[in-house]
Amino acid sequence: MKETKTTASSAVRVRRVRAADIPQVIALDARVTKLAKAGYWNDIFRRYGRQRSEERFFLVAESRVDRSAAALLGFIIGEVRAWEFGSTPCGWVFALSVEPKMRLHGVGSALFEAISDEFRKAGVDKMRTMVARDGHLPMLFFRGEGMIAGPYIQLEKDLD
Amino acid sequence: MRLQISTRLAIFAVLELTAREGLQLSVAEIGRKYGVSSHHLAKVMHVLGRAGLVRSVRGVGGGYQFIGNPRRTTLLDVAQLFEDLSSVEPANGDGPSEEQTLSEVLGEIDDVAHATLGSITIATMRKLVERRRVGEGRRPKPASRRPQSIAEI
Numbered sequence: 001m002k003e004t005k006t007t008a009s010s011a012v013r014v015r016r017v018r019a020a021d022i023p024q025v026i027a028l029d030a031r032v033t034k035l036a037k038a039g040y041w042n043d044i045f046r047r048y049g050r051q052r053s054e055e056r057f058f059l060v061a062e063s064r065v066d067r068s069a070a071a072l073l074g075f076i077i078g079e080v081r082a083w084e085f086g087s088t089p090c091g092w093v094f095a096l097s098v099e100p101k102m103r104l105h106g107v108g109s110a111l112f113e114a115i116s117d118e119f120r121k122a123g124v125d126k127m128r129t130m131v132a133r134d135g136h137l138p139m140l141f142f143r144g145e146g147m148i149a150g151p152y153i154q155l156e157k158d159l160d
Numbered sequence: 161m162r163l164q165i166s167t168r169l170a171i172f173a174v175l176e177l178t179a180r181e182g183l184q185l186s187v188a189e190i191g192r193k194y195g196v197s198s199h200h201l202a203k204v205m206h207v208l209g210r211a212g213l214v215r216s217v218r219g220v221g222g223g224y225q226f227i228g229n230p231r232r233t234t235l236l237d238v239a240q241l242f243e244d245l246s247s248v249e250p251a252n253g254d255g256p257s258e259e260q261t262l263s264e265v266l267g268e269i270d271d272v273a274h275a276t277l278g279s280i281t282i283a284t285m286r287k288l289v290e291r292r293r294v295g296e297g298r299r300p301k302p303a304s305r306r307p308q309s310i311a312e313i
Contacts, residue, residue: 139279
Protein backbone atom coordinates (compact mmCIF):
# COMPACT_ATOMS: atom_id res chain seq x y z
CA MET A 1 0.00 0.00 0.00
CA LYS A 2 1.18 3.49 -0.77
CA GLU A 3 1.72 5.61 2.30
CA THR A 4 -1.31 7.69 1.51
CA LYS A 5 -4.16 7.27 -0.88
CA THR A 6 -7.09 9.36 -2.04
CA THR A 7 -10.44 7.74 -1.61
CA ALA A 8 -13.88 8.23 -3.09
CA SER A 9 -14.57 10.72 -0.38
CA SER A 10 -12.29 13.52 -1.49
CA ALA A 11 -12.08 15.18 1.90
CA VAL A 12 -10.74 12.04 3.55
CA ARG A 13 -7.29 10.50 3.25
CA VAL A 14 -6.78 6.90 4.28
CA ARG A 15 -3.35 5.54 5.11
CA ARG A 16 -1.65 2.87 7.17
CA VAL A 17 -1.52 3.47 10.89
CA ARG A 18 1.64 4.88 12.51
CA ALA A 19 2.81 4.58 16.09
CA ALA A 20 2.00 8.25 16.64
CA ASP A 21 -1.69 7.54 15.82
CA ILE A 22 -2.21 5.05 18.61
CA PRO A 23 -2.96 7.58 21.40
CA GLN A 24 -5.71 9.00 19.14
CA VAL A 25 -6.99 5.49 18.38
CA ILE A 26 -7.15 4.77 22.11
CA ALA A 27 -8.91 8.08 22.78
CA LEU A 28 -11.45 7.61 19.97
CA ASP A 29 -12.24 4.07 21.06
CA ALA A 30 -12.62 5.22 24.68
CA ARG A 31 -15.01 7.99 23.62
CA VAL A 32 -17.13 5.56 21.60
CA THR A 33 -17.08 2.50 23.85
CA LYS A 34 -16.62 4.26 27.22
CA LEU A 35 -13.79 1.80 27.92
CA ALA A 36 -10.12 2.77 27.91
CA LYS A 37 -8.10 -0.16 26.54
CA ALA A 38 -4.60 1.18 26.01
CA GLY A 39 -2.94 -2.21 26.43
CA TYR A 40 -5.26 -3.82 23.91
CA TRP A 41 -4.67 -1.15 21.25
CA ASN A 42 -0.90 -1.19 21.73
CA ASP A 43 -0.97 -4.94 21.23
CA ILE A 44 -3.21 -4.60 18.15
CA PHE A 45 -0.78 -2.04 16.72
CA ARG A 46 2.15 -4.38 17.30
CA ARG A 47 0.35 -7.27 15.58
CA TYR A 48 -1.66 -5.50 12.87
CA GLY A 49 0.29 -2.32 12.33
CA ARG A 50 3.75 -3.84 12.12
CA GLN A 51 3.55 -7.52 11.20
CA ARG A 52 2.52 -9.37 8.03
CA SER A 53 1.47 -6.12 6.40
CA GLU A 54 0.67 -7.90 3.12
CA GLU A 55 -2.38 -9.50 4.74
CA ARG A 56 -3.05 -7.36 7.83
CA PHE A 57 -4.48 -3.88 7.44
CA PHE A 58 -4.77 -1.27 10.15
CA LEU A 59 -5.87 1.85 8.31
CA VAL A 60 -6.69 5.30 9.63
CA ALA A 61 -8.61 8.20 8.11
CA GLU A 62 -7.58 11.80 8.42
CA SER A 63 -8.81 15.03 6.92
CA ARG A 64 -7.20 16.06 3.64
CA VAL A 65 -8.55 19.56 4.08
CA ASP A 66 -7.39 20.34 7.59
CA ARG A 67 -4.13 18.45 8.04
CA SER A 68 -2.90 20.89 10.64
CA ALA A 69 -5.52 19.58 13.02
CA ALA A 70 -3.94 16.11 12.62
CA ALA A 71 -7.11 14.65 14.05
CA LEU A 72 -7.84 11.03 13.44
CA LEU A 73 -11.31 10.71 11.90
CA GLY A 74 -11.57 6.97 12.21
CA PHE A 75 -9.90 3.62 11.72
CA ILE A 76 -10.58 0.17 10.33
CA ILE A 77 -8.71 -3.07 10.96
CA GLY A 78 -8.88 -6.34 9.12
CA GLU A 79 -6.86 -9.25 7.86
CA VAL A 80 -6.97 -12.08 5.39
CA ARG A 81 -8.12 -15.20 7.20
CA ALA A 82 -7.90 -18.60 5.64
CA TRP A 83 -9.65 -21.91 5.99
CA GLU A 84 -11.43 -21.24 9.28
CA PHE A 85 -14.56 -23.40 9.47
CA GLY A 86 -14.01 -24.47 5.88
CA SER A 87 -14.02 -20.92 4.53
CA THR A 88 -11.75 -20.16 1.61
CA PRO A 89 -9.47 -17.18 2.35
CA CYS A 90 -11.48 -14.01 2.90
CA GLY A 91 -10.99 -10.50 4.21
CA TRP A 92 -12.16 -10.23 7.80
CA VAL A 93 -12.95 -6.82 9.30
CA PHE A 94 -12.91 -6.84 13.07
CA ALA A 95 -12.77 -3.17 14.01
CA LEU A 96 -14.24 0.02 12.62
CA SER A 97 -14.71 3.29 14.43
CA VAL A 98 -15.53 6.80 13.25
CA GLU A 99 -15.33 9.99 15.25
CA PRO A 100 -18.98 10.52 16.34
CA LYS A 101 -19.19 14.12 15.17
CA MET A 102 -17.78 13.14 11.76
CA ARG A 103 -20.32 10.41 11.06
CA LEU A 104 -22.41 10.64 7.87
CA HIS A 105 -19.53 12.48 6.17
CA GLY A 106 -18.16 9.54 4.20
CA VAL A 107 -15.37 8.62 6.62
CA GLY A 108 -16.65 5.08 7.22
CA SER A 109 -17.23 4.55 3.50
CA ALA A 110 -13.72 5.78 2.70
CA LEU A 111 -12.23 3.34 5.22
CA PHE A 112 -14.44 0.53 3.95
CA GLU A 113 -13.42 1.17 0.33
CA ALA A 114 -9.76 1.38 1.26
CA ILE A 115 -9.69 -1.93 3.10
CA SER A 116 -11.75 -3.52 0.30
CA ASP A 117 -9.01 -2.44 -2.13
CA GLU A 118 -6.36 -3.94 0.13
CA PHE A 119 -8.22 -7.24 0.36
CA ARG A 120 -8.61 -7.34 -3.44
CA LYS A 121 -4.89 -6.70 -3.85
CA ALA A 122 -4.21 -9.49 -1.37
CA GLY A 123 -6.10 -11.82 -3.70
CA VAL A 124 -9.38 -12.45 -1.88
CA ASP A 125 -12.79 -11.84 -3.38
CA LYS A 126 -14.95 -11.97 -0.25
CA MET A 127 -15.07 -9.75 2.78
CA ARG A 128 -16.77 -10.63 6.07
CA THR A 129 -17.48 -9.13 9.45
CA MET A 130 -19.67 -9.79 12.48
CA VAL A 131 -22.17 -7.31 13.89
CA ALA A 132 -24.47 -7.50 16.90
CA ARG A 133 -28.09 -7.98 15.80
CA ASP A 134 -29.13 -5.00 17.91
CA GLY A 135 -26.19 -2.89 16.76
CA HIS A 136 -28.42 -0.70 14.62
CA LEU A 137 -25.80 1.79 13.46
CA PRO A 138 -23.11 -0.68 12.32
CA MET A 139 -25.79 -2.90 10.78
CA LEU A 140 -27.14 0.02 8.74
CA PHE A 141 -23.62 1.00 7.74
CA PHE A 142 -22.44 -2.41 6.57
CA ARG A 143 -25.74 -3.08 4.80
CA GLY A 144 -25.46 0.29 3.10
CA GLU A 145 -22.02 -0.72 1.86
CA GLY A 146 -23.58 -3.75 0.22
CA MET A 147 -22.85 -6.46 2.79
CA ILE A 148 -25.45 -9.19 3.12
CA ALA A 149 -25.94 -12.11 5.51
CA GLY A 150 -23.40 -14.80 4.80
CA PRO A 151 -23.59 -18.58 5.03
CA TYR A 152 -22.35 -18.78 8.63
CA ILE A 153 -24.32 -18.37 11.85
CA GLN A 154 -22.59 -17.25 15.01
CA LEU A 155 -23.31 -19.62 17.90
CA GLU A 156 -22.54 -19.30 21.57
CA LYS A 157 -23.11 -20.98 24.91
CA ASP A 158 -23.02 -19.90 28.53
CA LEU A 159 -20.20 -21.71 30.30
CA ASP A 160 -21.76 -22.56 33.64
CA MET B 161 -40.53 -15.53 6.22
CA ARG B 162 -43.57 -14.57 4.21
CA LEU B 163 -44.83 -11.02 4.00
CA GLN B 164 -48.42 -10.17 3.21
CA ILE B 165 -49.21 -9.01 -0.31
CA SER B 166 -49.94 -5.47 0.93
CA THR B 167 -46.53 -5.30 2.60
CA ARG B 168 -44.73 -6.48 -0.51
CA LEU B 169 -46.71 -4.05 -2.63
CA ALA B 170 -45.86 -1.18 -0.29
CA ILE B 171 -42.14 -2.01 -0.52
CA PHE B 172 -42.33 -2.27 -4.32
CA ALA B 173 -44.22 1.04 -4.53
CA VAL B 174 -41.67 2.82 -2.34
CA LEU B 175 -38.84 1.38 -4.42
CA GLU B 176 -40.50 2.57 -7.62
CA LEU B 177 -41.02 6.06 -6.21
CA THR B 178 -37.40 6.35 -5.06
CA ALA B 179 -35.90 5.31 -8.39
CA ARG B 180 -35.34 9.02 -9.05
CA GLU B 181 -35.54 11.99 -6.72
CA GLY B 182 -38.89 13.78 -6.95
CA LEU B 183 -40.40 11.07 -9.17
CA GLN B 184 -44.20 10.97 -9.28
CA LEU B 185 -46.05 7.86 -10.34
CA SER B 186 -49.74 7.01 -10.44
CA VAL B 187 -51.11 3.86 -8.84
CA ALA B 188 -51.96 2.65 -12.35
CA GLU B 189 -48.31 2.96 -13.45
CA ILE B 190 -47.02 1.07 -10.41
CA GLY B 191 -49.86 -1.45 -10.56
CA ARG B 192 -49.14 -2.30 -14.22
CA LYS B 193 -45.57 -3.34 -13.41
CA TYR B 194 -46.61 -5.70 -10.61
CA GLY B 195 -49.89 -6.89 -12.10
CA VAL B 196 -52.13 -5.57 -9.33
CA SER B 197 -55.32 -3.55 -9.42
CA SER B 198 -55.24 0.18 -8.83
CA HIS B 199 -57.91 -0.34 -6.21
CA HIS B 200 -55.70 -2.60 -4.09
CA LEU B 201 -52.65 -0.39 -4.57
CA ALA B 202 -54.62 2.75 -3.68
CA LYS B 203 -55.37 1.27 -0.26
CA VAL B 204 -51.68 0.53 0.25
CA MET B 205 -50.71 4.05 -0.81
CA HIS B 206 -53.25 5.47 1.61
CA VAL B 207 -51.53 3.67 4.50
CA LEU B 208 -48.11 4.88 3.32
CA GLY B 209 -49.53 8.41 3.08
CA ARG B 210 -50.88 8.28 6.63
CA ALA B 211 -47.44 7.20 7.81
CA GLY B 212 -45.88 10.24 6.12
CA LEU B 213 -43.87 8.24 3.61
CA VAL B 214 -45.70 9.34 0.44
CA ARG B 215 -47.96 12.19 -0.60
CA SER B 216 -50.44 12.41 -3.41
CA VAL B 217 -49.95 15.11 -5.99
CA ARG B 218 -53.16 16.12 -7.73
CA GLY B 219 -53.66 17.38 -11.27
CA VAL B 220 -52.28 16.45 -14.66
CA GLY B 221 -49.13 14.36 -14.27
CA GLY B 222 -50.02 13.85 -10.64
CA GLY B 223 -49.58 10.70 -8.67
CA TYR B 224 -47.66 9.73 -5.61
CA GLN B 225 -44.31 11.03 -4.46
CA PHE B 226 -42.02 9.60 -1.78
CA ILE B 227 -41.45 12.16 0.96
CA GLY B 228 -39.61 10.06 3.54
CA ASN B 229 -35.84 9.79 3.88
CA PRO B 230 -34.67 6.76 1.86
CA ARG B 231 -31.49 6.55 3.96
CA ARG B 232 -33.45 6.44 7.19
CA THR B 233 -36.54 4.44 6.24
CA THR B 234 -36.05 0.70 6.66
CA LEU B 235 -37.99 -2.26 5.32
CA LEU B 236 -39.14 -2.83 8.91
CA ASP B 237 -40.65 0.68 9.01
CA VAL B 238 -42.74 -0.15 5.94
CA ALA B 239 -43.60 -3.72 6.90
CA GLN B 240 -44.81 -2.76 10.36
CA LEU B 241 -47.49 -0.57 8.80
CA PHE B 242 -49.18 -3.64 7.37
CA GLU B 243 -48.49 -6.51 9.69
CA ASP B 244 -47.83 -7.43 13.25
CA LEU B 245 -44.13 -8.20 13.45
CA SER B 246 -43.96 -8.24 17.20
CA SER B 247 -41.98 -11.09 18.67
CA VAL B 248 -43.55 -14.26 19.93
CA GLU B 249 -44.79 -13.76 23.47
CA PRO B 250 -42.31 -15.34 25.88
CA ALA B 251 -43.71 -18.51 27.36
CA ASN B 252 -45.18 -18.30 30.81
CA GLY B 253 -42.38 -19.10 33.25
CA ASP B 254 -44.66 -21.58 35.00
CA GLY B 255 -45.36 -23.58 31.83
CA PRO B 256 -43.65 -26.80 30.75
CA SER B 257 -40.00 -26.46 29.81
CA GLU B 258 -40.83 -27.70 26.27
CA GLU B 259 -43.04 -24.65 25.78
CA GLN B 260 -40.37 -22.29 27.08
CA THR B 261 -37.67 -23.85 24.91
CA LEU B 262 -39.82 -23.62 21.77
CA SER B 263 -40.58 -20.02 22.64
CA GLU B 264 -36.84 -19.29 22.82
CA VAL B 265 -36.21 -20.88 19.42
CA LEU B 266 -39.06 -18.93 17.80
CA GLY B 267 -37.84 -15.78 19.49
CA GLU B 268 -34.42 -16.32 17.92
CA ILE B 269 -36.02 -16.49 14.47
CA ASP B 270 -38.03 -13.32 15.16
CA ASP B 271 -34.91 -11.49 16.32
CA VAL B 272 -33.05 -12.33 13.12
CA ALA B 273 -36.02 -11.28 10.96
CA HIS B 274 -36.34 -7.97 12.83
CA ALA B 275 -32.62 -7.27 12.63
CA THR B 276 -32.58 -7.99 8.90
CA LEU B 277 -35.61 -5.89 7.99
CA GLY B 278 -34.52 -3.14 10.36
CA SER B 279 -31.04 -2.86 8.88
CA ILE B 280 -31.96 -2.53 5.22
CA THR B 281 -32.96 0.98 4.24
CA ILE B 282 -34.83 1.90 1.09
CA ALA B 283 -31.59 3.44 -0.24
CA THR B 284 -29.78 0.15 0.39
CA MET B 285 -32.59 -1.80 -1.31
CA ARG B 286 -32.30 0.45 -4.34
CA LYS B 287 -28.56 -0.27 -4.51
CA LEU B 288 -29.25 -4.02 -4.27
CA VAL B 289 -31.88 -3.78 -7.02
CA GLU B 290 -29.49 -1.86 -9.29
CA ARG B 291 -26.69 -4.32 -8.61
CA ARG B 292 -28.96 -7.23 -9.49
CA ARG B 293 -30.11 -5.41 -12.64
CA VAL B 294 -26.51 -4.87 -13.74
CA GLY B 295 -25.66 -8.49 -12.91
CA GLU B 296 -28.63 -9.76 -14.89
CA GLY B 297 -27.62 -7.60 -17.84
CA ARG B 298 -24.29 -9.43 -17.92
CA ARG B 299 -25.81 -12.91 -17.70
CA PRO B 300 -27.71 -14.64 -20.51
CA LYS B 301 -31.45 -14.27 -19.87
CA PRO B 302 -33.13 -17.46 -18.60
CA ALA B 303 -36.20 -18.55 -20.55
CA SER B 304 -38.68 -17.56 -17.85
CA ARG B 305 -41.88 -15.61 -18.27
CA ARG B 306 -42.62 -12.37 -16.48
CA PRO B 307 -44.78 -12.77 -13.37
CA GLN B 308 -48.41 -12.11 -14.20
CA SER B 309 -49.55 -11.01 -10.77
CA ILE B 310 -48.28 -10.07 -7.35
CA ALA B 311 -49.17 -13.50 -6.04
CA GLU B 312 -46.51 -14.99 -8.29
CA ILE B 313 -43.71 -12.73 -7.13
